[in-house]
Amino acid sequence: MGFQHGLSGLNAASKNLDVVGQNIANSSTIGFKSSRTEFSALVAAAAAGGSNSGMGVTASSSQQFSQGVITPSSNPLDVAINGNGFFCVQTTKGDIGYTRMGNFQLNSAGDLVTANGEKVLVKKLDANGNPLDGAPEGINLSSKGIPAKATTTISASINLDARTAAGTSRAASGTSLQAYDSLGIKHGVSMYFEKDPANANTWFIYDGLDDPSAQPTPIVRTPLATVSFDANGEINQVTALGTGVTQLTDPIGFSFAFTPDPATGATTPLQISVNLNDVTQYGNAFNVSKLSQDGYEAGTFVGINVAEDGSLMASYSNGVTRAEARLAMATFINPQGLMPTSNGNWLETRESGQPTQRTAGIGGAGSIVGSALEESNVDLTAELVAMMTAQRYYQANAQTIKTQDQAFSTITNLR
Known part of the structure; x- marks a missing residue:
């Protein structure tokens, strides 16, 4: 059994090093959430009257959704979530993804997109600034203009x-x-x-x-x-x-x-x-x-800023500033159950539960910070220490296999 124990230990140590390496590699990735390795003992159940015996260890990883540091930026379309929740995006495959990566921008067609070109989803607003019913959708600002309004x-x-x-x-x-x-x-x-x-x-x-x-x-x-x-x-x-x-x-x-x-x-x-x-x-x-x-002349789109509730405040050449839409935000009962994918996104799973659409700052959702980005929550110093510990752990498990092999050789060489 000694070989089995050592082999399982090597696999667990390798998984641990993978997790630490992933964290270190993404220590500068906007909105990245670190993971940690969780070890569990493997035990074989004996027949009735016998005793259970250990068979080694297994390892899995779990995501840690602690808050990352929020850093100001000069881009008015940079947004960060301070607290719980995710931005909603449409992935290149057409799925609805959830992200904490808020470095948004306008593409050449005028669509509001992520840095990876995925459409950012918003809730359209009625005349009173309240979200309309219906699923979140993308928004295009290339032809945005504001018609004249007669004084009333x-x-x-x-x-x-x-x-x-x-x-x-x-x-x-x-x-x-x-x-x-x-x-x-x-x-x-x-x-x-x-x-x-x-x-x-x-x-x-x-x-x-x-x-x-x-x-x-x-x-x-x-x-x-x-x-x-x-x-x-x-x-x-x-x-x-x-x-x-x-x-x-x-x-x-x-x-x-x-x-x-x-x-x-x-x-x-x-x-x-x-x-x-x-x-x-x-x-x-x-x-x-x-x-x-309350009247004004027609105006053309000049720029956009993001308010604390996620409203996209568009400015026009006639001096009018108004909310055109509101960033869609979602929360999950169990965010650790989300499945991470490329481009800093997560996908809904059975373990995560279904998303609940929220307004920033209400119902447990975090608030929006404009002209700012949430940094990775990876503690680089802690990860370097964890890497050294994982290396020793790997070496120790390899040593158990080596020692077991030496003992086995001694037995086979008896005359």
Whole structure:
């Protein structure tokens, strides 16, 4: 039996050296997870009444999914997972692979791929930024553009000077901004405030100034609406609506029809809601702290960054940044049961269980770190020590075979 013991020991030691060599070889591989050798004794069961006898050892390896060091990079498409989970990719064979290797890039066709050319899978989003139902799929950014969006909402944060005397020209309390029609063409939208001579807490809102000198007909504007404030300077309500103007209660404001130049071919009129929730009347100078609108012109794709939840935040030439999709992430009940393949991927097996689709940072999934990569979790110093130990182990098992052979020779040489 001594030969069997030594032979099994040599096989186990060789397996151990293979595992150590694999770890050392991949100590610089992004997202690589090390393995360790696990030894088990082999025992032969004897017949009834006898005693069991050892037959040697067997060795197997198990993957260690401990966290690797996360290192910042200058590539905005580099991503790392801090915690549990895997990115989903479509392998060259068409399988769904799972990887921790996050050095992504765009190929010549504009597809988001891994460094090995495999498509990165994402979850498409609805208008509210929530993932749509359905299986993850690849994304192409080569023809990504963003169409023009007509202005639908204007939000104002303005203080009207409570000290303004009745009869003061509305030109002293006016502002304007650029709104967009359905083709992305800019149009000026103005808003002027004139104090009601009969009520100190009421102001008329106009969309322009009067022009008595205009020919052939002088321009005399009528108020779009009337806004009132309480004794504390907080907005109270909007009333006395003009023609075609409707009242808003949540938020406080009004909606009106804006007609752009019909010669442009844009949709006309535009229905624009004006949010006045943040308009106040205090004893401070007239001040516009914020005036914004939600329209924009068409834009072309400029670049992309990755948010903490895995959202692909695309930037466009018109200054808009929005989430185009979200990186698909999966977790497994038993990640050690995954089958490793080439290109830093793992495949689902019966032992791993089926993948659960996750959003980064939710439900046990790790968070996404953009412009960073997860290094291999191999401890090179520990592996070098393990290699020396494995070498001694191999030599010792070889020595048992040599010693057994010498003993066997002594017996055969007896006369």
